[in-house]
Amino acid sequence: MKKAFIFPGQASQFVGMGKDLYEHFESARRIFDQANEILNFDLKKVCFEGPEEELKQTYITQPAIFVHSMAVNTLLEEKGLKPDGVAGHSLGEYSALVAAGSLTFEDGLRLVQKRGQLMHESGNKNPGTMAALIGLSAEQVYELCEKLSDKGIIQPANFNSPGQIAISGQVEVIRQALDVAREMGAKKALELVVSGAFHSPLMDDARAGLQEALEKTEFKDARVPVYSNVTGGPVTARDEIRHLLFKQLTSPVLWQKSMENMIADGFAAFYEIGPGKVLCGLLKRINRQVPCQPIGTVENVNRVGEEG
Known part of the structure; x- marks a missing residue:
């Protein structure tokens, strides 16, 4: 049975996210601690304690969700659960690319931080x-x-x-x-309560900065297909991945099409990796027959272990 990992985007964050993972798992601690060093601010504190107003800022929200997703992904890898294909909603596409081996965690986090900052600035400049x-x-x-x-x-x-x-x-x-x-x-x-008009031309000011960051980053061909937000179809070639990430900034997210294509391609078990269960809810509306399991807490992770 082909397994799909799907990764949430902005609006899945909540105060306290990842705290139980940090307290229970050594590898989750390592991911959050490493993120703090790379980002140069205390992401852990904002994730675990808030305040919510701060966590909702685009330039903090994006790294927060990415790091939570990556902590869960690492824990699942250690349990031997690996995806046969991946997709991520907007920001979540960066998490998906790390899970697919196209980006390293460190490079993914730097890109996400840069993208969050650029989108925040663009939102301020072009409300x-x-x-x-x-x-x-x-x-x-x-x-x-x-x-x-x-x-x-x-x-x-x-x-x-x-x-x-x-x-x-x-x-x-x-x-x-x-x-x-x-x-x-x-x-x-x-x-919606957002700080800008994401996936529209009002994000144009962020394009040059994102393109520069993408060009400087090393991408590898993905080990498993990544279903792109821009096309809804699978991609593995590194140059195409980079190009589509750039286009994603101002293009609509074709999430329904991505999920329908994954199901048509034989994916029969979906796991939402990270905070919340928004994507499992959407999948239910797209196709009620396909099971989706949210994995974002210690309890969820342990249950996967029990299922073997």
Whole structure:
């Protein structure tokens, strides 16, 4: 049975994340301690104790989720559980690439830190926001964005699951879009608490800095297929991986397509590696038949051991 590891992105963080892993497992301690040295600030303290306001800052959230995911991934490797393919939601794609052997933990963390800083700065410079739309089709969301495109920047950002799509753009335009979405029959339309218009042209200011960081980083061909956010399809070649990571910054995340492709390619057991269980929830909406197990706590990790 082919096993898929899927890695969460921003919004899965919570105060206390990783604390139990740190206290129980030597290798988790090593990962968090090493992260503190690389980042040059006390990530452990913010993850374990908060405050939540600080943890929610993009430049802290991204390394926090990445490090938590990598601690869990290391523990699973030690138990002999390895993926046959991987995917990660936005930021989670960097975690997926480490799990697939394309990036080292250290290089992955440096890239994630840089990406978080660049996106934070870009969000401050070009204020924007995002909104979740529930109950509209992809076609309707494209139509909605087209309707409002003369008002300013607006585009689909995340195709998460059937009827659950996020849009991204300038604050006033996104707020107008909430009303239009409701008129079009959306069951829910709500603005998200984010610090910028991720996966939209409002992140353009971050592009040059990210490209430079990606060019300086050594990538290897992935050992297992990585299902890309940008295409929804599998990739293993290092140059293509680097190119797609760059495009990912301002392109929509095709998460539903990625999951559907993995299932079509024979992946039959999914494990969400890191904090929370957002991706397992999305997978349930995409295909109820496919089991997904969240692994982010000591209890989850131990249960995997028991299953052998």
